[in-house]
Amino acid sequence: MENKEKVVADIPLKCDCGEVQGVAREVTPGSGNRVICYCDDCQAFAIYLGRADDVLDEHGGTDIFQLTPSQIGITEGQERIRCMRLSDKGMYRWYTECCKTPIGNTLSAAGPFVGMIHSFMDDRESRDRDLGAVRGYVGTKFSTGALSEKIRKRGFPLTEVIRTVYKLVLWKIGGKNRPSPFFRADGTPVSEPYVLHSRVGVDNRR
Numbered sequence: 725m726e727n728k729e730k731v732v733a734d735i736p737l738k739c740d741c742g743e744v745q746g747v748a749r750e751v752t753p754g755s756g757n758r759v760i761c762y763c764d765d766c767q768a769f770a771i772y773l774g775r776a777d778d779v780l781d782e783h784g785g786t787d788i789f790q791l792t793p794s795q796i797g798i799t800e801g802q803e804r805i806r807c808m809r810l811s812d813k814g815m816y817r818w819y820t821e822c823c824k825t826p827i828g829n830t831l832s833a834a835g836p837f838v839g840m841i842h843s844f845m846d847d848r849e850s851r852d853r854d855l856g857a858v859r860g861y862v863g864t865k866f867s868t869g870a871l872s873e874k875i876r877k878r879g880f881p882l883t884e885v886i887r888t889v890y891k892l893v894l895w896k897i898g899g900k901n902r903p904s905p906f907f908r909a910d911g912t913p914v915s916e917p918y919v920l921h922s923r924v925g926v927d928n929r930r
């Protein structure tokens with residue numbers, strides 16, 4: 725259809741131990757939103773899983789790629805997917821039961837995106853090429869230690885906010901929330917979320 729060179733990748737998905745596997749289809753740098761999130765909730769999730777050391781970067785950031793649920797296919801270990809929420813109204817935070825690999829974050833079944841966490845994407849070698857550069861940095865006030873000048877200056881620019889909202893609206897209109905590996909057709913989560921009512925370990929608010 726078009727000749728413009730475009731790298732479209734099907735990215736393998738895999739938990740650390742390999743029991744849960746899948747694929748994220750038709751990913752390009754332009755197809756989703758790559759951000760680093762420093763928020764206390766994302767940090768709390770990594771800590772809850774006992775994975776802060778390898779999920780979070782040196783400043784408590786999580787490398788996340790937003791894509792649509794419909795792009796994700798789980799090929800093995802679907803039954804090992806688990807869910808937790810940091811509060812009754814918190815995001816649905818998905819992980820694997822086997823080795824506590826964080827998968828990603830979603831809203832309810834109607835939400836048209838998954839914030840997929842780098843740990844579940846088997847793309848260490850090709851991540852920058854497949855997903856492009858990080859577009860912005862969010863939740864920076866919760867970062868641990870001082871962020872670089874570059875990150876503080878960039879933050880999450882208005883152009884990226886607009887781009888993200890635009891994507892979410894398109895995904896919503898296009899019904900890209902389905903099919904989802906996380907919610908059944910009737911909207912119920914595939915694994916009953918465990919709601920954490922008291923959290924430990926994160927208080928970096930400044």
Ligand SMILES: [Zn+2]
Pocket residue numbers: 739740741742743744820821822823824825
């Ligand atoms: Zn595993």
Ligand SMILES: [Zn+2]
Pocket residue numbers: 761762763764765766767863
């Ligand atoms: Zn976050």
